[in-house]
Amino acid sequence: MSDPSRPSDPVDRPSGTLSRRHVVLGGAAAVAAAAVTLGAPDTASAAPGGPSTIAHAGVRPGHPASSRARSRDLAYEYLDLRLDEYGSGDALRLPRSYVGGYFASLPTEFVSSFAYDDALMVLAWLGRGRRGDVQRATVLGDTLLALQAADPIGDGRTRASYQPDTFPVATPPRPIDIGSPAAYTGNQSWVGMAFCRLYAVTRQRRFLDGALRLGTWIATNARDDARQPAGYTGGRNADDQPITYKSTEHNIDVTAFFTQLAQLTRDRAWKRRAALAESFVRAMQDRTDGHLWTGTDPDGTTINRTPIPEDVQVWAYLATLDRRWSSSVTWVLHTLIAHDGPYTGPSFSDTDTSKVWFEGSGQLALALEARGARGDRARAATILDSVQLAQRTQPNGDGKGIVSASSDGLDTGFGDLYHASLHTGATAWYLLSLTRTNPFRL
Numbered sequence: 001m002s003d004p005s006r007p008s009d010p011v012d013r014p015s016g017t018l019s020r021r022h023v024v025l026g027g028a029a030a031v032a033a034a035a036v037t038l039g040a041p042d043t044a045s046a047a048p049g050g051p052s053t054i055a056h057a058g059v060r061p062g063h064p065a066s067s068r069a070r071s072r073d074l075a076y077e078y079l080d081l082r083l084d085e086y087g088s089g090d091a092l093r094l095p096r097s098y099v100g101g102y103f104a105s106l107p108t109e110f111v112s113s114f115a116y117d118d119a120l121m122v123l124a125w126l127g128r129g130r131r132g133d134v135q136r137a138t139v140l141g142d143t144l145l146a147l148q149a150a151d152p153i154g155d156g157r158t159r160a161s162y163q164p165d166t167f168p169v170a171t172p173p174r175p176i177d178i179g180s181p182a183a184y185t186g187n188q189s190w191v192g193m194a195f196c197r198l199y200a201v202t203r204q205r206r207f208l209d210g211a212l213r214l215g216t217w218i219a220t221n222a223r224d225d226a227r228q229p230a231g232y233t234g235g236r237n238a239d240d241q242p243i244t245y246k247s248t249e250h251n252i253d254v255t256a257f258f259t260q261l262a263q264l265t266r267d268r269a270w271k272r273r274a275a276l277a278e279s280f281v282r283a284m285q286d287r288t289d290g291h292l293w294t295g296t297d298p299d300g301t302t303i304n305r306t307p308i309p310e311d312v313q314v315w316a317y318l319a320t321l322d323r324r325w326s327s328s329v330t331w332v333l334h335t336l337i338a339h340d341g342p343y344t345g346p347s348f349s350d351t352d353t354s355k356v357w358f359e360g361s362g363q364l365a366l367a368l369e370a371r372g373a374r375g376d377r378a379r380a381a382t383i384l385d386s387v388q389l390a391q392r393t394q395p396n397g398d399g400k401g402i403v404s405a406s407s408d409g410l411d412t413g414f415g416d417l418y419h420a421s422l423h424t425g426a427t428a429w430y431l432l433s434l435t436r437t438n439p440f441r442l
Contacts, residue, residue: 092167097424124428126201137198138204183235186247189218190257197442231277247294255274292316366380394406396422403419
């Protein structure tokens with residue numbers, strides 16, 4: 001694994017580690033980039049934006065908002081289809097994360113359900129909030145609770161991925177089919193945030209209880225005060241051994257998750273734990289241009305400076321709405337915007353800016369809408385237009401879901417690749433941006 005502070009999934013790597021949400025399994029030729037720019041914002045006018053929705057009732061057919069509303073509804077249909085592939089109604093079930101394209105070309109098609117992607121689907125359904133959306137979010141949330149309860153170690157953790165085609169857990173009774181067995185701190189936080197949102201919407205106590213088990217697991221297994229900067233480590237690997245690096249991404253996730261637990265429980269201990277995670281994120285900010293480094297090496301202290309990813313730059317802003325992170329959003333606009341044929345948007349990291357990472361497109365558009373600097377909303381609209389174009393025109397698409405990357409073989413810089421295959425995570429981030437749902441904040 002090229003970068004121990006940012007593990008990738010879902011295939012076996014030489015180290016034997018399986019991890020979080022970045023997909024490898026081969027590559028393809030890059031497509032030439034077009035010379036287009038989104039431009040840089042006037043950050044002096046930045047201000048956090050409130051919740052709203054892009055599509056409005058009553059717009060005339062053919063109006064841009066009408067087109068966006070139709071695109072949104074089709075994307076929700078895609079998430080519905082993925083959840084219903086292995087069951088229906090109130091039956092517990094899992095969706096597979098990636099479909100078609102490169103993965104369909106393998107001798108045995110890759111089938112796995114990543115907990116991070118599943119959490120995003122829950123949050124996206126709750127973002128629109130129709131009765132059927134809440135019902136589906138509840139089913140998937142209950143499925144994740146069942147997996148947590150059935151874990152062979154049984155200490156409150158969830159795993160990086162599970163096999164949806166061999167679910168359910170207990171009918172007939174058998175061990176759960178774990179795809180990627182590592183328990184990453186960031187994953188626990190994302191499932192925890194989904195549980196927190198489910199509790200806030202449904203008031204079903206079981207979801208808060210599940211979130212508290214995950215939070216306690218992180219506090220018990222990942223807190224590191226001894227090695228400075230203090231924060232939370234990566235969790236436990238596939239062999240249940242401690243992961244000793246500290247990831248900026250994970251600590252952003254913990255900041256948001258523990259802040260939500262503090263809000264829901266009014267227990268100030270969670271607020272103090274969130275402050276520790278946020279202090280680590282602050283320590284990772286470069287003083288020159290404001291971007292965030294990936295995290296630390298396994299020694300827990302030395303800063304890992306290569307590569308520099310997109311998501312932590314915008315997640316830091318979304319998690320806190322703190323103006324200090326406006327510069328990291330601007331850094332993405334200056335450094336990571338990719339142009340691949342007709343598609344424009346952020347790439348995954350500074351390693352390869354020849355292809356668009358559509359999951360990152362949803363993240364960046366949401367951050368720009370929230371920041372609201374001069375020109376930000378126009379930039380967000382441009383990015384979302386490109387995602388909508390990909391929804392309609394991608395060869396591996398179905399007219400509903402969003403592919404992971406604009407072309408096969410997007411190099412993350414962490415030893416793995418993204419492909420132009422339909423992805424529940426990319427689709428969910430698109431929907432979070434369209435519904436203006438900030439997953440990091442209740």
